[in-house]
Amino acid sequence: xxxxxxxxxxxxxxxxxxxxxxxxxxxxxxxxxxxxxxxxxxxxxxxxxxxxxxxxxxxxxxxxxxxxxxxxxxxxxxxxxxxxxxxxxxxxxxxxxxxxxxxxxxxxxxxxxxxxxxxxxxxxxxxxxxxxxxxxxxxxxxxxxxxxxxxxxxxxxxxxxxxxxxxxxxxxxxxxxxxxxxxxxxxxxxxxxxxxxxxxxxxxxxxxxxxxxxxxxxxxxxxxxxxxxxxxxxxxxxxxxxxxxxxxxxxxxxxxxxxxxxxxxxxxxxxxxxxxxxxxxxxxxxxxxxxxxxxxxxxxxxxxxxxxxxxxxxxxxxxxxxxxxxxxxxxxxxxxxxxxxxxxxxxxxxxxxxxxxxxxxxxxxxxxxxxxxxxxxxxxxxxxxxxxxxxxxxxxxxxxxxxxxxxxxxxxxxxxxxxxxxxxxxxxxxxxxxxxxxxxxxxxxxxxxxxxxxxxxxxxxxxxxxxxxxxxxxxxxxxxxxxxxxxxxxxxxxxxxxxxxxxxxxx
Numbered sequence: 001x002x003x004x005x006x007x008x009x010x011x012x013x014x015x016x017x018x019x020x021x022x023x024x025x026x027x028x029x030x031x032x033x034x035x036x037x038x039x040x041x042x043x044x045x046x047x048x049x050x051x052x053x054x055x056x057x058x059x060x061x062x063x064x065x066x067x068x069x070x071x072x073x074x075x076x077x078x079x080x081x082x083x084x085x086x087x088x089x090x091x092x093x094x095x096x097x098x099x100x101x102x103x104x105x106x107x108x109x110x111x112x113x114x115x116x117x118x119x120x121x122x123x124x125x126x127x128x129x130x131x132x133x134x135x136x137x138x139x140x141x142x143x144x145x146x147x148x149x150x151x152x153x154x155x156x157x158x159x160x161x162x163x164x165x166x167x168x169x170x171x172x173x174x175x176x177x178x179x180x181x182x183x184x185x186x187x188x189x190x191x192x193x194x195x196x197x198x199x200x201x202x203x204x205x206x207x208x209x210x211x212x213x214x215x216x217x218x219x220x221x222x223x224x225x226x227x228x229x230x231x232x233x234x235x236x237x238x239x240x241x242x243x244x245x246x247x248x249x250x251x252x253x254x255x256x257x258x259x260x261x262x263x264x265x266x267x268x269x270x271x272x273x274x275x276x277x278x279x280x281x282x283x284x285x286x287x288x289x290x291x292x293x294x295x296x297x298x299x300x301x302x303x304x305x306x307x308x309x310x311x312x313x314x315x316x317x318x319x320x321x322x323x324x325x326x327x328x329x330x331x332x333x334x335x336x337x338x339x340x341x342x343x344x345x346x347x348x349x350x351x352x353x354x355x356x357x358x359x360x361x362x363x364x365x366x367x368x369x370x371x372x373x374x375x376x377x378x379x380x381x382x383x384x385x386x387x388x389x390x391x392x393x394x395x396x397x398x399x400x401x402x403x404x405x406x407x408x409x410x411x412x413x414x415x416x417x418x419x420x421x422x423x424x425x426x427x428x429x430x431x432x433x434x435x436x437x438x439x440x441x442x443x444x445x446x447x448x449x450x451x452x453x454x455x456x457x458x459x460x461x462x463x464x465x466x467x468x469x470x471x472x473x474x475x476x477x478x479x480x481x482x483x484x485x486x487x488x489x490x491x492x493x494x495x496x497x498x499x500x501x502x503x504x505x506x507x
Contacts, residue, residue: 026051027283029316033325033372043268044321050078050283056256066246068293072253074216074304075288080263081203086277089267096204096263098193190250206261210250213239220304228303237300240292274347276322283314327372328403329507337373337402338505341386374506375401386501392494400485402506404478411465411478414505417447418458421497424448428488433479441477
């Protein structure tokens with residue numbers, strides 16, 4: 001499965017109470033396709049992360065005495081919720097963090113002993129017998145005057161050798177080892193985080209608040225007939241100030257807070273089949289500022305109020321979960337994303353990827369490759385077997401969506417198709433990407449063959465990227481990230497012609 005950052009929103013506001021305090025929120029959403037074989041369901045994993053940053057108050061010069069600390073971040077909330085999603089889908093909250101963070105103590109102690117005893121006894125015995133035989137012959141011939149002379153001789157030698165050997169080896173080994181380790185980690189935080197899940201599990205609320213020296217989460221009730229003054233117990237008021245010295249707030253309140261929260265949901269169809277849906281995730285943060293000090297009569301006071309300007313809600317609008325969930329070409333097991341229109345199941349979506357459509361067109365449907373790398377959307381003119389009749393008034397469209405990176409030097413789009421009729425089919429192909437600076441690039445191709453002749457005779461092959469700079473076919477119509485290829489089919493003469501589509505591959 002592949003994740004891609006789909007939406008990043010950074011909002012920055014200047015609080016009216018203190019000009020140099022700013023708040024920022026960053027929201028990141030990722031979508032993954034899920035095929036649960038055990039539960040027999042298909043759906044999407046939606047993960048949303050929210051980072052909330054609030055600057056602290058200006059630092060005081062060492063030695064300078066302050067009568068009060070004003071407008072420091074003391075309490076913040078952040079709520080994630082689903083709005084505008086398909087009500088026929090099932091939503092389940094799988095994970096969220098942090099759950100509850102306050103203080104923790106961790107102790108670890110390990111110990112172990114090892115002992116190894118060994119005894120080795122080796123006994124070797126053996127014998128060898130060797131027999132040696134040697135033979136020899138000697139012949140001499142000569143003449144003495146007219147009388148011949150000669151000598152003939154021979155010899156035979158035989159020997160037997162017998163050897164015996166025996167050895168004994170005895171050894172003993174003993175190893176003993178002892179190890180021990182212990183560690184203790186104590187973490188004490190002056191801020192705490194608490195989370196609450198909505199009844200429908202479609203929303204999660206996090207609350208971050210200062211706990212030391214003033215526990216804002218626990219003590220935030222206002223004094224009667226007071227706009228912002230907080231009623232504090234005597235022991236809490238004593239921590240904030242005495243008759244002479246005002247205690248500063250927590251270090252996080254002075255230096256600023258930076259908190260990140262995350263939630264993960266699984267969205268599945270009640271039918272268990274593949275589907276597509278639009279989704280909007282809303283983040284609603286709230287920030288409260290604290291103030292404490294000594295009054296005119298040397299009494300301790302504390303105030304808590306919302307920012308003068310409400311922090312705006314941040315919405316992440318996802319038009320198509322299926323489009324966002326596709327993986328880049330070549331990241332799966334297969335190097336090519338292929339769709340077999342006769343086998344791959346189709347599904348409808350919020351707009352089915354049809355160019356210019358804002359809502360689902362009746363009869364329009366989409367396909368996704370088994371490798372989850374190519375998404376194909378067909379207009380409503382296509383029949384169930386992906387055949388379509390084209391004439392002067394009917395020009396069906398096909399949209400192919402995929403993602404690429406700069407690793408691929410060659411990317412090809414192959415479409416197995418043929419036509420039936422006297423007229424030929426002209427295909428207007430337009431490529432565009434999310435990072436396209438100059439708009440779409442367009443070119444024409446033609447389908448002038450009928451059925452038969454094998455796969456090579458019924459294949460429309462289009463080079464979308466060819467980085468062979470010594471070739472006449474060198475081209476690059478793609479962009480880094482998400483790419484969209486729109487194919488619009490026309491009759492060359494305006495006469496009726498039927499086009500049959502069987503399979504499509506990008507790789």
